[in-house]
Amino acid sequence: MTKYQIEGGHRLEGTVTISGAKNAAVAIIPAALLVKGVCKIENVPDISDVQILLQILEQMGASVRHLSSNTVEIDCSQVDYVEPNPDLVRRIRASYYLIGALLGRFGRAKVAMPGGCNFAPRPIDQHVKGFEALGADVEENSEYVIAQAQGDALQAGRVNLDVVSVGATINIIIAAVLAPGQTIIENAAKEPHIVDLANFLNTMGARISGAGTDVIKIKGVKSLRGGFYSIIPDQIEAGTYMAAVAAVGGNVLVKNVIPKHMDCISAKLREMGAKVTEYDDSIRVEKVRRLRRATVKTLPYPGFPTDMQGQIGVCMTLAEGTSRITESIYETRFFAYCQEFRAMGAIMEVNGKTAAITGVESLHGATVQAHDLRAGAALVIAGLAAQGETFVENIHYIERGYENLIGKLTALGAQIRRVED
Ligand code: EPZ
Numbered sequence: 001m002t003k004y005q006i007e008g009g010h011r012l013e014g015t016v017t018i019s020g021a022k023n024a025a026v027a028i029i030p031a032a033l034l035v036k037g038v039c040k041i042e043n044v045p046d047i048s049d050v051q052i053l054l055q056i057l058e059q060m061g062a063s064v065r066h067l068s069s070n071t072v073e074i075d076c077s078q079v080d081y082v083e084p085n086p087d088l089v090r091r092i093r094a095s096y097y098l099i100g101a102l103l104g105r106f107g108r109a110k111v112a113m114p115g116g117c118n119f120a121p122r123p124i125d126q127h128v129k130g131f132e133a134l135g136a137d138v139e140e141n142s143e144y145v146i147a148q149a150q151g152d153a154l155q156a157g158r159v160n161l162d163v164v165s166v167g168a169t170i171n172i173i174i175a176a177v178l179a180p181g182q183t184i185i186e187n188a189a190k191e192p193h194i195v196d197l198a199n200f201l202n203t204m205g206a207r208i209s210g211a212g213t214d215v216i217k218i219k220g221v222k223s224l225r226g227g228f229y230s231i232i233p234d235q236i237e238a239g240t241y242m243a244a245v246a247a248v249g250g251n252v253l254v255k256n257v258i259p260k261h262m263d264c265i266s267a268k269l270r271e272m273g274a275k276v277t278e279y280d281d282s283i284r285v286e287k288v289r290r291l292r293r294a295t296v297k298t299l300p301y302p303g304f305p306t307d308m309q310g311q312i313g314v315c316m317t318l319a320e321g322t323s324r325i326t327e328s329i330y331e332t333r334f335f336a337y338c339q340e341f342r343a344m345g346a347i348m349e350v351n352g353k354t355a356a357i358t359g360v361e362s363l364h365g366a367t368v369q370a371h372d373l374r375a376g377a378a379l380v381i382a383g384l385a386a387q388g389e390t391f392v393e394n395i396h397y398i399e400r401g402y403e404n405l406i407g408k409l410t411a412l413g414a415q416i417r418r419v420e421d
Contacts, residue, residue, distance in 0.1 A: 001393060013412060023191070030094070033102065090114070093167075126167075127171045135149055173218060182218065188210075205221055248385045266278065268304060290318075290319070293319050306328075322356055333375075344368065377398060
């Protein structure tokens with residue numbers, strides 16, 4: 001078994017460059033299925049979720065050329081296949097975007113139930129509601145989602161989402177881009193990667209407006225052409241390094257970020273006593289004192305992201321006083337790391353949607369398991385901050401979403417390496 005071995009207690013110093021946004025890339029790559037032409041995409045994170053999606057497209061007949069580790073050319077002109085490889089599809093969550101893309105292009109799709117991080121029940125009823133509003137019949141069983149447009153092609157429709165869902169918003173945008181008429185999504189999610197997906201599709205000739213607000217309008221176009229696009233920096237990767245500096249100690253310039261996307265994370269770290277300085281496309285984080293307690297409630301963007309819950313949680317384990325996190329997106333998410341934190345000496349009590357974390361002077365090393373991507377990242381930070389040696393197991397979760405984590409942390413002075421049993 002491959003795991004991370006971490007020797008804690010080393011300050012983080014230097015510069016780290018943030019990669020392209022995972023959750024934008026995993027939407028943009030399936031969306032390329034709508035384009036008949038070459039999409040040259042830059043700032044693609046080199047992570048396993050992306051590699052799997054590219055493999056899925058290739059097996060469906062797309063031409064995929066890696067121009068460098070972060071630039072890829074995708075040409076889906078020749079794809080005529082509506083059943084992506086179920087074994088690959090089951091390995092990632094974002095494979096549900098293949099349903100929207102295939103429905104949009106071919107009017108039908110048969111896609112295995114998506115896999116990915118299982119920190120909570122993750123229904124797709126809002127995706128289905130959207131496809132149905134566009135005129136599709138959708139059948140779900142334990143293995144597959146089978147969707148078929150009535151009359152062989154989708155039509156524009158109006159969808160009011162019952163919950164603010166990133167995935168459903170993205171999937172409906174993708175499905176609607178080629179559907180004649182005007183589609184309207186109300187109560188849409190506003191995350192930066194939704195705006196990025198819309199910008200990608202508009203660059204290729206789509207007519208999407210309102211992305212980044214809660215009402216998105218899509219005027220169906222006849223076809224999309226190829227083009228060039230560069231993916232935005234990853235908000236959560238940047239937040240993870242920022243939280244790491246606040247928890248572990250040190251002074252790091254986090255480069256290639258959009259500071260606006262980081263607002264609520266920067267504000268929370270400042271409130272906890274870290275020094276956070278914003279520049280045009282970078283943020284410096286410095287730990288200048290022991291952190292103070294804080295209260296966090298996770299919310300859809302622009303609120304505090306659920307994907308930063310565990311990382312801010314590590315900061316709280318070492319802060320003065322008792323901090324509280326209220327999780328409003330995925331109630332069971334605390335269980336992905338609560339036991340592991342405790343094994344490292346943290347004091348954490350979970351009561352329904354709320355966790356109370358009472359700061360201790362120091363954490364100690366332990367052998368812990370990543371149960372999902374972000375919980376895994378939190379454990380890495382905890383290991384870096386702890387006294388002694390930590391082993392983090394199940395690292396395939398972490399490598400789904402963090403490009404070159406070991407290389408980036410090592411360059412900051414962390415003692416972390418990948419080891420085999
Ligand atoms: C996206 O998941 C992200 N994944 C997640 O990041 C992130 O945690 C989540 O958004 C919330 O920000 C990708 O972008 C690939 P949702 P998604 O639909 O789209 C409920 C990571 O670590 N819901 O916004 O699946 C749902 O249960 C991953 O990078 C329904 O009820 O999340 C949740 O309570 C993990 N029905 C809430 O909505 C639906 O049909 C928000 O989920 C869809 C969602």
